[in-house]
Amino acid sequence: MRKVDGLAKATGRARYTDDIRLPGMLHGKILRSPHPHARIVAIETSRAEALPGVHAVVTGRDMPTTFGIIPWTPDEYPLCVDKVRYVGDGVAAVAAVDEDTAIAALDLIDVTYEELPAYLDPHEAIAAEAGPYIHEPRKPGWNGNVTKVVKLEFGEVEDGFAEAELVVEGDYLFEGTTHTPIEPHCAIGLAEGDGKLTVWSATQVPHYLHRELARVLEVDPARVRVIQPPVGGAFGGKSEPFDLEFCVAKLSMKTGRPVKILYTREEVFYAHRGRHPFHMRYRTGATREGLLTSVDAEIVLDGGAYASFGLVTTYYSGQLLTAPYRMPAYRFHSTRAYTNKPACGPKRGHGSVQPRFAFEVQLDRIAEALSIDPIELRRRNFIGPNTRTVNGLRVTSNGFLECLDAVEQASDWKRKHSRLPYGRGVGVAGSTYITGTNYPIYPNEMPQSGIQLQVDRSGRVSVFSGASEIGQGVDSMVTYIVAEELGVPLDHIRVLAGDTDFTPVDLGAYSSRVTFMLGNACIEAAKRIKVMVQDAVAEAWDAKPGEVLLAGGWAVRAGDTATSMPLREAFNLAEAKFGTLGATGSYNTPKDVHGDYRGATIGASPAYSFTAHVAEVEVDPETGFVNVEKIWIAHDCGRALNPVLVAGQMEGSAYMGFAEALMEEQIFKSADQGRAGLHNAPSLLDYRIPTSLDTPELESLIIESIDPEGPYGAKEAGEGPLHPSIPAIANAIHDAVGVRINTLPFSPPRVWRAIRAAEAERRSQVSTPQVTAAAGVK
Amino acid sequence: MEVVRLRVNGDERKCGVPAHYTLLETLRYGLGLTGSKQGCDKGDCGACTVIVDGRAVLSCITPVWEAERKDVRTVEGLADGTEPHPVQDEFDLNGAAQCGFCTPGILCSSVALLDRNPSPTREEIRTALAGNLCRCTGYAKIYDAVEAAAARLGE
Numbered sequence: 062m063r064k065v066d067g068l069a070k071a072t073g074r075a076r077y078t079d080d081i082r083l084p085g086m087l088h089g090k091i092l093r094s095p096h097p098h099a100r101i102v103a104i105e106t107s108r109a110e111a112l113p114g115v116h117a118v119v120t121g122r123d124m125p126t127t128f129g130i131i132p133w134t135p136d137e138y139p140l141c142v143d144k145v146r147y148v149g150d151g152v153a154a155v156a157a158v159d160e161d162t163a164i165a166a167l168d169l170i171d172v173t174y175e176e177l178p179a180y181l182d183p184h185e186a187i188a189a190e191a192g193p194y195i196h197e198p199r200k201p202g203w204n205g206n207v208t209k210v211v212k213l214e215f216g217e218v219e220d221g222f223a224e225a226e227l228v229v230e231g232d233y234l235f236e237g238t239t240h241t242p243i244e245p246h247c248a249i250g251l252a253e254g255d256g257k258l259t260v261w262s263a264t265q266v267p268h269y270l271h272r273e274l275a276r277v278l279e280v281d282p283a284r285v286r287v288i289q290p291p292v293g294g295a296f297g298g299k300s301e302p303f304d305l306e307f308c309v310a311k312l313s314m315k316t317g318r319p320v321k322i323l324y325t326r327e328e329v330f331y332a333h334r335g336r337h338p339f340h341m342r343y344r345t346g347a348t349r350e351g352l353l354t355s356v357d358a359e360i361v362l363d364g365g366a367y368a369s370f371g372l373v374t375t376y377y378s379g380q381l382l383t384a385p386y387r388m389p390a391y392r393f394h395s396t397r398a399y400t401n402k403p404a405c406g407p408k409r410g411h412g413s414v415q416p417r418f419a420f421e422v423q424l425d426r427i428a429e430a431l432s433i434d435p436i437e438l439r440r441r442n443f444i445g446p447n448t449r450t451v452n453g454l455r456v457t458s459n460g461f462l463e464c465l466d467a468v469e470q471a472s473d474w475k476r477k478h479s480r481l482p483y484g485r486g487v488g489v490a491g492s493t494y495i496t497g498t499n500y501p502i503y504p505n506e507m508p509q510s511g512i513q514l515q516v517d518r519s520g521r522v523s524v525f526s527g528a529s530e531i532g533q534g535v536d537s538m539v540t541y542i543v544a545e546e547l548g549v550p551l552d553h554i555r556v557l558a559g560d561t562d563f564t565p566v567d568l569g570a571y572s573s574r575v576t577f578m579l580g581n582a583c584i585e586a587a588k589r590i591k592v593m594v595q596d597a598v599a600e601a602w603d604a605k606p607g608e609v610l611l612a613g614g615w616a617v618r619a620g621d622t623a624t625s626m627p628l629r630e631a632f633n634l635a636e637a638k639f640g641t642l643g644a645t646g647s648y649n650t651p652k653d654v655h656g657d658y659r660g661a662t663i664g665a666s667p668a669y670s671f672t673a674h675v676a677e678v679e680v681d682p683e684t685g686f687v688n689v690e691k692i693w694i695a696h697d698c699g700r701a702l703n704p705v706l707v708a709g710q711m712e713g714s715a716y717m718g719f720a721e722a723l724m725e726e727q728i729f730k731s732a733d734q735g736r737a738g739l740h741n742a743p744s745l746l747d748y749r750i751p752t753s754l755d756t757p758e759l760e761s762l763i764i765e766s767i768d769p770e771g772p773y774g775a776k777e778a779g780e781g782p783l784h785p786s787i788p789a790i791a792n793a794i795h796d797a798v799g800v801r802i803n804t805l806p807f808s809p810p811r812v813w814r815a816i817r818a819a820e821a822e823r824r825s826q827v828s829t830p831q832v833t834a835a836a837g838v839k
Numbered sequence: 840m841e842v843v844r845l846r847v848n849g850d851e852r853k854c855g856v857p858a859h860y861t862l863l864e865t866l867r868y869g870l871g872l873t874g875s876k877q878g879c880d881k882g883d884c885g886a887c888t889v890i891v892d893g894r895a896v897l898s899c900i901t902p903v904w905e906a907e908r909k910d911v912r913t914v915e916g917l918a919d920g921t922e923p924h925p926v927q928d929e930f931d932l933n934g935a936a937q938c939g940f941c942t943p944g945i946l947c948s949s950v951a952l953l954d955r956n957p958s959p960t961r962e963e964i965r966t967a968l969a970g971n972l973c974r975c976t977g978y979a980k981i982y983d984a985v986e987a988a989a990a991r992l993g994e
Contacts, residue, residue, distance in 0.1 A: 063931050063932060064931065064934065064936075066939070067930070067931030067932075067934075067936060068923060068927070068928075068931050069939075070930075070931075070936040070938075070939030070942050071923065071927040071928070071930040071931050071936055071939075071942060071946065072874075072914065072915070072917070072918055072923060072927055073872075073873070073874020073875070073913065073914035073915045073943050074874070075939050076873065077876070077940065079873075079877065080867075080873035082871075161857075240974075241974060242938070242940070242974055243876070243878040243884055243886050243938070243940045243941045243972060243973070243974050244876070244878065244938070244940040245877075245878065291938070291939065292938060293876070293878075293938045293939065293940025294937075294938040294940055294974050294975060295938075296974070323877075325880065326878070326879040326880065326881070326883075326884075531938060532936075532937035532938025532939065532975050533937065534937070705933070705934040705980075706934055708934075708980075709934045709937060709975070709976055709980055712976060712977035712979050712980065713937065713974075713975045713976050713977050715977060716976070716977030716978070717974075717977075744879065744881065744883055745878070745879045745883035745884045745972060746881075746883040750972055750974065752968075752969045752970075752971075752972060753964075753965045753966075753968045753969050753971070753973075753978045753981075753982075754965055754966065754969045756977055756978050758979075759977050759979050
């Protein structure tokens with residue numbers, strides 16, 4: 062099945078935000094802080110304003126209202142008001158006739174800063190309990206350098222360790238990574254004389270942007286319209302409001318002309334909101350048979366300058382680890398620190414990719430210590446379907462065992478694991494992920510997803526969808542559902558999406574929620590129309606409504622295929638009988654699918670996906686270079702509504718995990734390196750994302766568990782399949798050369814040093830001289 | 840403003856541009872051909888790739904004057920009228936475009952490859968696309984699409 066936007070994208074016709082040009086449009090630029098932490102003493106804009114071609118300059122004082130994607134932690138301004146908190150924080154914006162003039166104007170804005178001590182290390186920020194603080198504490202006595210602390214305990218943790226035959230302890234560091242969509246963020250603002258404000262933006266959350274624009278700019282939300290053109294990649298990096306969206310709106314309100322801002326690639330790296338660096342310590346207890354008895358985690362999250370989604374990330378760092386393995390007891394203690402670096406947020410697999418890396422390596426160490434095959438160890442601990450996790454999450458469909466079977470077989474695991482020559486190895490890992498969140502970001506009882514269908518007399522069905530097409534295929538997904546329910550040919554369905562003036566609310570393309578939620582809403586809407594059509598046709602045929610089948614562009618009588626009419630006539634009959642033909646559908650989550658404790662709702666989902674990977678690697682012991690030859694990806698997505706698109710999500714996820722394992726790190730220079738807080742490599746050459754030559758062979762193995770509540774049984778596929786890549790590669794490196802590398806990425810110097818250290822240790826333990834490096838004992 | 844002359848997708852075009860304009864800026868802002876994308880503006884990502892005199896080039900680091908009077912093909916010029924180029928069609932059929940932002944550049948690299956090597960091996964395809972970053976697909980479906988297009992072109 063083709064995608065509805067496939068040919069538009071393959072012919073250059075798809076119009077992304079930066080492809081839009083409006084008459085009289087001005088170009089905006091944002092002046093950014095050169096300091097990681099400083100007080101703004103004064104901003105002088107008159108020289109910039111006097112430059113010919115400049116139409117407006119705004120500063121933080123023009124928009125002095127805080128915002129934040131999580132309603133409990135609004136801690137940022139569209140432009141900084143009194144302080145800058147990272148290199149790259151926005152302090153002023155200009156609108157000018159062209160980009161060159163706007164850039165020249167930035168040089169004419171004089172900002173006087175008073176530098177403050179900067180925190181680049183989360184532990185130092187947390188330790189400074191008495192200040193100085195990056196943010197004012199939210200409550201008196203709190204530490205203004207801490208966003209959130211979560212301590213949760215389930216079951217008898219210490220008893221579990223006491224019963225354990227084996228307790229494995231480990232420290233892990235996951236350096237942050239960033240999304241790097243190929244499309245940089247872009248927005249256009251248009252304030253019109255009648256008080257209407259329209260913002261086009263490459264966002265994955267038009268509804269939240271709509272709310273925040275209205276609130277911060279003090280415009281009636283009924284006058285604000287957000288249009289989301291096709292988005293050129295997001296991965297979580299466009300899932301909250303950014304400075305440019307407020308700035309284009311405010312600059313347009315001041316000038317009366319449309320204003321566009323397009324981030325440079327460097328600005329995309331500073332805008333960030335990517336994967337948090339996690340400093341993790343795990344203790345894992347197991348019986349002699351390899352059954353888990355207790356798990357204990359201590360995690361410090363390096364949050365960067367603002368809260369972003371950090372409150373949720375702090376919960377997710379612990380809450381999403383409790384499947385697919387049964388844990389009798391579990392405790393986690395997570396602390397998110399503020400630091401003077403770009404804010405971290407949600408990246409594909411939000412908050413759970415880092416702990417999954419650590420935990421799956423822990424499992425591998427248990428398997429090794431107990432001489433149990435690592436896949437077998439995972440099977441033994443399988444939590445099963447239709448159960449509750451130790452932290453109270455309701456699990457329904459669960460195809461994890463089938464995932465393990467599939468990768469074991471496809472990779473020829475039994476003949477490879479611990480049997481390949483030195484330098485080659487295979488590793489396995491498993492994971493789970495949410496299919497949407499049970500609660501919206503701001504508390505309300507309304508549906509999480511809505512859709513509207515309208516039937517034309519021509520037989521065409523128009524779909525008004527509030528969901529965000531970011532490349533995952535949501536516009537295609539609703540098309541397939543309408544075709545399935547109403548029997549309409551695919552090319553008779555039009556999707557009109559991503560415009561808050563026309564479409565019902567969908568909360569956004571995040572947390573792998575869209576297929577499940579919008580899909581169910583779409584089925585509901587289509588069934589409402591179907592009932593009317595069946596009723597009207599049944600009357601014409603003197604039949605029962607249930608005997609009227611809609612398929613392939615026809616209405617057909619069951620058991621009597623000679624009785625039929627084109628769907629168009631059937632729709633016309635229904636319109637004659639019931640009036641204009643249309644319907645809405647909506648979906649809201651079940652609310653009793655989590656435990657009963659503070660924070661229990663965070664991590665709760667209507668369904669969970671499951672994944673297993675096997676990675677095969679070759680490690681060069683002379684250079685430390687790791688070549689991942691292949692990753693087998695088995696993913697339980699419920700039902701694959703379009704297997705090609707599901708496989709695409711699986712491959713894209715595994716690729717992105719591979720990239721984080723071996724190549725990418727979002728890191729910043731220290732004061733010793735000349736400029737504290739400066740991004741180490743803010744370009745697509747130096748921040749190394751994999752090319753076609755770097756990327757391993759990927760094989761997708763779709764497992765369909767058929768979820769009882771998903772649309773036709775579907776669950777998510779966009780984020781879950783990223784998780785196991787990293788630990789599977791880590792475990793494969795161990796199988797290949799016998800070393801555990803607990804810090805990401807597994808770069809050649811790191812791997813080389815680990816191999817050298819292991820050899821030195823072996824030499825010191827072996828008194829006889831016959832073991833040489835070349836002989837390589839595993 | 841200076842006037843530059845280009846042959847773009849078969850049309851002789853004249854365009855007034857600032858002297859420092861790149862080929863990408865001329866295509867996007869001067870001629871309204873927004874199919875070619877800007878992802879990095881420094882030749883790292885390949886989203887701006889177009890075909891100049893049969894070779895895939897990075898239009899964001901090509902001064903427009905280097906393309907003067909040359910034959911430029913962009914994603915808008917790959918189709919034969921309303922009939923998409925087999926590579927375009929196969930990208931659609933194989934799910935090779937997810938977000939689609941890198942797609943115009945990858946299509947141009949692919950067509951330039953197939954024009955000089957009608958039956959490339961998978962390894963040759965990987966090498967030809969090494970200058971085009973895709974962040975969505977993991978590349979596998981892109982190789983499938985190029986291989987399928989090569990097979991169709993060879994029929």
